[in-house]
Amino acid sequence: MSEQFSRRDFLKLAGLGAATTAILTGCGPASRYVKREPYQQMPEYNSVGQSTYYATTCRECAAGCGLVVRTYQGRAIKTEGNASHPLNLGKTCARGQATLQGLYNPDRVTDPNKTGSAMEWDAAIQVVADALKKYKPDEIAFLMGMAPDHLFDLVTDMANATGMNAPIRFGALGMFEARATLSKAAETLFGQAGLPFFDVGGAQVVLSFGANFLETWLSPIPYTRGFTGLREAKTKLRGKFVQFEARMSATGGKADEWVPLRPGTEALVALAIGQIAAEIRGGAMPKAFSSVDLLDVASKSGVKLEALEHLGELVATTNGVLAIPGGPALGQSNGLAVAEAVLALNAFAENIGKPGGVYLSALAPNQTEANRPASAKEMQEFVEKMASGAFKVLFVHGVNPVFELPKSIDFKSAMGSVEQVISFATFPDETSAEADYIFPDHHGLESWGYQRVATGTAQPVLSGAQPVVSPFYNTRATADVLIAAAQLAGGKFAEALPYKDEVEFLQTKVSSLMSESDGSFTAPDAFTFMAYFQQYGGWWKNTDARLSSGTSGILNANISAEEAQFAGEGEFFFVPFVSPTLAEAGANKPWLQELPDPTTTVMWNTWVEINPETAHELGLHNDDMVKVISEVGEVQAYVYLYPAIRPDTIAMPFGQGHTAYGRYAENRGANPANLLGGHFNEAGDLAFAGMRVKIEKISSAVSGVGLSRMESRMGVYGEALGEEH
Amino acid sequence: MIRPEEIKMSTEETGKWGMVIDQDICTGCQACVAACAMENNITFVGEEDAGYGRSMHWIRIERFWEGEYPEVKMTPQQPMLCQQCGHATCEPVCPAFATVHSQAEQLNLQVYNRCVGTRYCANNCPYQVRAFNWRDYQRPEPLPNQFNPDVTVRRMGVMEKCTFCIQRIHKAQDKAKSEGREVMDGEFTTACAQACPANAIVFGRVDNPESLVSQLSHKGHGVKHLEELGTLPNVTYFKGG
DSSP: OOTTOOHHHHHHHHTOOTTTOSEEOOTGGGGGGOOOOOTTSOOTTOOTTOOEEEEEEOOSSSSOOEEEEEEETTEEEEEEEOTTOTTTTTOOOHHHHTHHHHHTOSSOOOSOEETTEEOOHHHHHHHHHHHHHHSOGGGEEEEEOSOOHHHHHHHHHHHHHHOOOOOEEOOHHHHHHTHHHHHHHHHHHHSSOSOEEEOGGGOSEEEEEBOOTTTTSSOHHHHHHHHHHHHOOSSSOOOEEEEEOSBOOTTGGGOSEEEOOOTTOHHHHHHHHHHHHHHHHOSOOOHHHHTOOHHHHHHHHOOOHHHHHHHHHHHHHOSSEEEEEOGGGTSSTTHHHHHHHHHHHHHHTTOBTSTTSEEEOOOOTTOSSOOOOOOHHHHHHHHHHHHTTOOSEEEEESOOHHHHSOTTSOHHHHHTTSSEEEEOOSSOOHHHHHSSEEOOOOOGGGOOEEEEOOSSSSSOEEEEEOOSSOOSSSOOOHHHHHHHHHHHHOHHHHHHOOOSSHHHHHHHHHHTTTTOSSBSOOOSSHHHHHHHHHHHTEEEBSSOOOBOOOOOGGGGSOOOOOOOOOBSOSSEEEEEEEOTTTTTTOTTOHHHHTSOOTTTOEESSOEEEEOHHHHHHHTOOTTOEEEEEOSSOEEEEEEEEOTTBOTTEEEEEESOOBSSSOTTTBTBSOOGGGGOOSOBOTTSOBOTTOEEEEEEEEEOOOTTOSOEEGGGGGSSTTOOTTOOO | OOOGGGOOOOOOOTTOEEEEEETTTOOOOOHHHHHHHHHTTOOOOOHHHHHTTOOOOSEEEEOOEESOTTSOEEOOOEEEEOOOOTTOSSSTTOTTSOEEEOTTTOOEEEOTTTOOOOOHHHHHOTTOOOEEOOSOOOOOTTGGGGOOTTSOOOOTTOEEOOOSSHHHHHHHHHHHHHTTSOOOTTSSOOHHHHHOTTOOEEEEETTOTTSHHHHHHTSSOEEOTTGGGTOOOSEEEEOOO
């Protein structure tokens, strides 16, 4: 398709007039020239007062929800969910809504630059080409985020053809979800690794061991939809939800029963419930459940025997029990045993591969096996290699490891041992601040691409992305930079990426789906196929491809009934959790900052949650400044008296504490990752919830200084900050 | 002087828009709050002003605590927004007629260019859902590129509140009129209801017995907040639990 081809001509050709659709397609390279025009001069496809809508994929996390973005005179005005997208069915979370504040953020990287001084793109591409040519392939490393997948595929193709190191992926959300543990536990159930899929909507009783599935966990939109299904009494009784966790999460706040067990005893409690249920039901006692002693569990976990018996009875007598392991429960030294113990409850409930039960998530259409982001252990190995000088050049895209990794994994120092670090950051984050070059990628809404939907829907989904506006700054698609640099570098690199640009690469990848059956659409030729791909926001199969043939062998496995080990000294268990509103990368969007946290209603800051009784004993009040000290570091934050946390536990949200990342994020709050030591579970995930910490009071609350909370507004008028004590 | 018998309470049902919110499935995720802010050009105010209760949320999620640890419980999340009262307490106290009742949509309007900032309406609102622009809050370039051209941008000294996305109502009505038909149920919805991942918010015509919202609101276990004050709110809540 030539560049002279106008958008209107293409629309006529493909028969996609406005009469047939409200969502326009980007249609190949032509739409790269979507222009932002002054309001007096309309581009031909705009008319005054009319909006144009483009389907694309959200990039605020890696779940891959479909968006439809309303644009007006070349500006993106509003994001909405794509109603026909199987993953989110027209819905979005708060972060998806606020993605426009990333696009129009006043602090973006505007030009390619070398430690702050701007350069031309030709020179930038030459730098990348030189790096590819100059070093041996095994001295070149790529570190990428969990999205987008098309770029990961492009770099993987490049690595396969040239012998370069395969790209490694990481994201703090994956770390706090303990994806490696989930994946490994799923292997014992289904015989293959991958993300388990929990059909919350079809269940009658849900037991969640720490899984924060209504916040940021794996794919929050479909899980929230599932929760609605659980609660709505349309075809069945209203479902019951029990949450086991030491600190009430926003998810736990919705539970009918909240069980504050002692951190580290999740596996014991799950096995005890299994044992009681198996006894009630009669027959042979499954080996997995036989090893625990109920009185011992009750004393260790702090959950009374009567409570355990009540829960066991619930499991034994209800049809449709579903148990979910997740979050802090897995981020402990015995995380894998927790996952296995909880999955054994599902095997006992005989729900493997049944509605209301556990499946293995469907693979995306262009995927042959599940891949997961690197575990923290694998990241530690990667950083050790960096520090040893094994890598001469490191490319970083879509991830901010200096901020996201635990303090014990010192990415920042290791960057010093790499000759050249090239960042493709869209925002000036902590990692790009340390890089030698920043060659900024477009924002997600200015980008082409696709994302494989890893879990959350029964169908295999490849979610499509296209630019909804023209790039606002002098940024360039990283795929285009790599393709151009590979051509310049020549040899195997040029052979690996024989494309004119990113769009041609995408067309090649996407058109391979044309021969697949049961697709959401078919097309006579590759161009039309690509046009539909953009118009619909992706391509998906109409079949349920979840793996449902699991074994219940886990019931006869030896599951360790040991408590978790805790690192460090101190009187408190420490629970870091991902901020439900900010997640890993939301802190630079002012409206996300001003969303009240669902549990504490705090805005714009970091807090330490302490049980009011404990605080009283320690002489602590709301808004006192305290220092939290772990074996590897310390951070300071305001005290928040939280009524729903164990007296022996304190908790902090992850998401704030940036030292870079723009005006709305910088020098605000504290980063609990700076407290995390390098302890891992058997699957290699970080034991982020397996630490003990101390707290020290620094200063007392001062009137007018402290946490900004929404809840104060709900009090009596004039109840200003800091006055309640 | 208006005599009491002349005061007309807006109990009529014609053209009446309403909402049903199911607190049992609301997860408090704040998607509606963000969606509302993005749709309606609502400004953020920064940490300090937010701490003084000056944040401009047109919808907020209330949550309260019951009991003490370990028997502590979070009450069902309660999204609180302008209830679009049929007999609104904010309306009679406005000296500038800036907050008036619309006969066409049965909504409480806020006419920004009439508002002189007395804040009487906010003081008189039992739901505390009105937000006042205490300053001209900064939205540095290029953030204003995102402005919704269908919604006025407010400045210092002006009161604002939820409008039930009246710009969307009008757009749908215009479209329906040009096609010679009535607005269909579910043809459009408010920004909060559109975003809600739990489907906890349903919006539509309460005067149409066939509409989803009116069927839900007549289900029996719905509650209207502070109904005893005689405000005739147009939002029905399901407490659930």
